[in-house]
Amino acid sequence: MSVILRTGMLFFSLLVLCAHADTPLLWNQKAVAANCPPTTDQMWVDYAGGHACMRYFSAGVLQNAPIVVVVFSGDRETFITRAPQNIPANTATAQRRQAQKLALKTKLPVVIVARPGTYGSSGNHYRRRQPEEFNALNAALDSLRARYHIQQFILTGHSGGATAASALLTLGRRDIRCAILTSGAWDLLNRAETLRQARGEKSNENKDVTGLAAPYDPLYHLDGIMPDSQRLIVVIGNLLDSNTPFELQVKFARALREKGHRVMLVESPAYPPEYHNLQGNPGIRYVNRCANH
Numbered sequence: 001m002s003v004i005l006r007t008g009m010l011f012f013s014l015l016v017l018c019a020h021a022d023t024p025l026l027w028n029q030k031a032v033a034a035n036c037p038p039t040t041d042q043m044w045v046d047y048a049g050g051h052a053c054m055r056y057f058s059a060g061v062l063q064n065a066p067i068v069v070v071v072f073s074g075d076r077e078t079f080i081t082r083a084p085q086n087i088p089a090n091t092a093t094a095q096r097r098q099a100q101k102l103a104l105k106t107k108l109p110v111v112i113v114a115r116p117g118t119y120g121s122s123g124n125h126y127r128r129r130q131p132e133e134f135n136a137l138n139a140a141l142d143s144l145r146a147r148y149h150i151q152q153f154i155l156t157g158h159s160g161g162a163t164a165a166s167a168l169l170t171l172g173r174r175d176i177r178c179a180i181l182t183s184g185a186w187d188l189l190n191r192a193e194t195l196r197q198a199r200g201e202k203s204n205e206n207k208d209v210t211g212l213a214a215p216y217d218p219l220y221h222l223d224g225i226m227p228d229s230q231r232l233i234v235v236i237g238n239l240l241d242s243n244t245p246f247e248l249q250v251k252f253a254r255a256l257r258e259k260g261h262r263v264m265l266v267e268s269p270a271y272p273p274e275y276h277n278l279q280g281n282p283g284i285r286y287v288n289r290c291a292n293h
Helices: 003-021 092-106 131-148 160-170 188-199 246-258 282-291
Strands: 042-047 050-059 067-072 110-113 152-158 176-182 232-237 263-267
Touching: 042 131, 050 092, 050 131, 067 092, 067 131, 067 160, 092 110, 092 282, 110 131, 131 160, 152 160, 152 282, 160 176, 176 282, 232 246, 232 282, 246 263, 263 282
Parallel strands: 067 110, 067 152, 152 176, 176 232, 232 263
Antiparallel strands: 042 050, 050 110
């Protein structure tokens, strides 16, 4: 094969990869194994009671990494009804760019793992905080660790992503170096009632804000967290948070301490009017502190 032909084929392959990377990612799609060949940002996972096609977007060298930062985004329910091309940062390229920015700040490999139903991962985002969401994410971490021989993870998440990260703690993982949880949602039924009351809505004390009963609430599964004197869990929030009430974040942190875990509870400035999104991405500072501990 001539050099010109090989060069042309390589250029064509790069064009195909770039076009694929810029294709809008699908949301709330069913898990179909035939549509989920293993790639550098996609994996098929099986877990108790189900299976999923999980998307992830990375920056830095994952292979044999001692520590990898894993990022879970917050809830994205308002995006579900939009056309994929109208969802912000809804391409593999855009997601990898976000991972690259975080990798530069943390000086560690970073993986953004898309929660079920979002950014190309199969599943139903309307069913978030049900056991299948967290089981799929847990299986995704198992797959990443096996694929790249990763030793430990630093889990980070905001809002619903913080809830997801804390849920993985309760599933008995032994490979979590730290968990950095910002504006997390816990005591989910209590939170839902608080929000309904604030909005003047009808009481429904048995259902989460999703409208589903029996959410998997990490607050009530703390016995599943493996003892580890070296692991640090950081809970960061704002006193005025009207989305995930700070008193419930405090309740979660205190419950962790009562179980003997190392916990930091941090108050941080946030943007009005909800005071839910924190200013200056404070979680990054604690990722760096954790990695250097």
